Every structure is written in structure tokens, then in C-alpha cells.
Amino acid sequence: MHSTVALEHADDRETLLRSGFHLLLFEAEARFEQPCHAFHEKCTIYDERPMLCRSYRCALLRQVDSGEVSDADARALVATAIGLRDRVRPAIEALVGSTKTHSLAVLMCRMDDALAAMAPPERARTHAQLELEAAELLTLIADRFEPRSASTSSQ
Numbered sequence: 597m598h599s600t601v602a603l604e605h606a607d608d609r610e611t612l613l614r615s616g617f618h619l620l621l622f623e624a625e626a627r628f629e630q631p632c633h634a635f636h637e638k639c640t641i642y643d644e645r646p647m648l649c650r651s652y653r654c655a656l657l658r659q660v661d662s663g664e665v666s667d668a669d670a671r672a673l674v675a676t677a678i679g680l681r682d683r684v685r686p687a688i689e690a691l692v693g694s695t696k697t698h699s700l701a702v703l704m705c706r707m708d709d710a711l712a713a714m715a716p717p718e719r720a721r722t723h724a725q726l727e728l729e730a731a732e733l734l735t736l737i738a739d740r741f742e743p744r745s746a747s748t749s750s751q
């Protein structure tokens with residue numbers, strides 16, 4: 597969902613650097629890229645994870661907390677999103693020739709650029725299904741998962 601995550605003042609940058617984090621500096625702000633290198637099925641630096649990782653709660657989780665959405669319905673939505681992601685992501689990587697692990701947000705931007713460079717008939721013939729599923733995934737993320745936080749970035 598996000599291409600970078602901001603560090604906060606309370607974060608121990610030295611520890612994160614020793615853990616292999618590559619920090620991007622934007623004026624006074626430091627960020628690290630997503631997908632996070634510390635994620636291998638789970639967070640591998642859980643006790644030292646950045647502050648924002650500790651406080652991050654997506655919109656769906658907040659709805660579960662408030663009782664607005666049941667745990668079963670939330671799990672079903674997550675499964676739907678993962679299914680869509682697992683169809684869309686490899687198709688975009690093949691389209692843009694990506695050999696590096698990028699966030700979905702970055703891949704979507706590259707997909708838009710690649711599709712815009714195609715002639716409309718070719719685009720419709722070869723990538724209509726991908727465009728439909730990518731739009732469905734983006735809508736699902738925006739409607740159900742986006743936490744509306746200023747500290748994460750999708751660009």
C-alpha cells in the first residue's frame with residue numbers, strides 16, 4: 597500500500613541502520629522503503645520496530661476494534677485483497693519488466709506509464725483484465741484499508 601514509512605524522533609536510527617535499514621532523507625525527515633526488508637512472513641525486528649509500525653492501524657482494523665466489522669468479515673476482505681494482489685502484482689511486474697521488489701504503489705504508477713504509452717487497441721486487447729483488477733484493488737485499498745495517515749506515503 598505504501599512506498600515509504602516515516603521515522604519519528606523517538607526512533608533509534610542507529611539500531612535501524614545496524615539492522616540493515618536503508619534510510620531515505622527528505623529534508624529533516626527520514627523514511628524507509630516498502631516493502632520492508634525486515635518482513636519475512638512476519639516482522640523480524642519486532643522489539644526494535646519503528647514507532648509508526650507500533651501505532652499503525654488500518655481502517656479495517658479500526659472498524660474491527662469498534663465492532664463495526666466482524667472479525668470473520670474482516671478476514672474475508674483481507675483474503676479478497678490478497679487474492680487480487682496476487683493476480684495483479686505479477687501481471688504488472690511482467691508488463692513493466694520489474695526485477696526489483698517495489699511497493700504496489702510504485703508498480704501501479706509504472707503500470708499507468710506503460711499503458712499510457714500503448715496504442716488504445718493494443719492496450720484494450722492485452723491489458724483490459726489487468727486494468728479492471730488493478731482498479732478493483734485500488735478501490736478496495738482506498739475504501740477499506742487506507743488509514744488516512746500523513747506519515748505513510750503511497751508515492
Ligand code: SF4
Nearest residue numbers: 632634635639645649
Ligand atoms: S512492522 Fe517490521 S516488517 Fe513491518 S514495516 Fe515495520 S519494521 Fe518493517
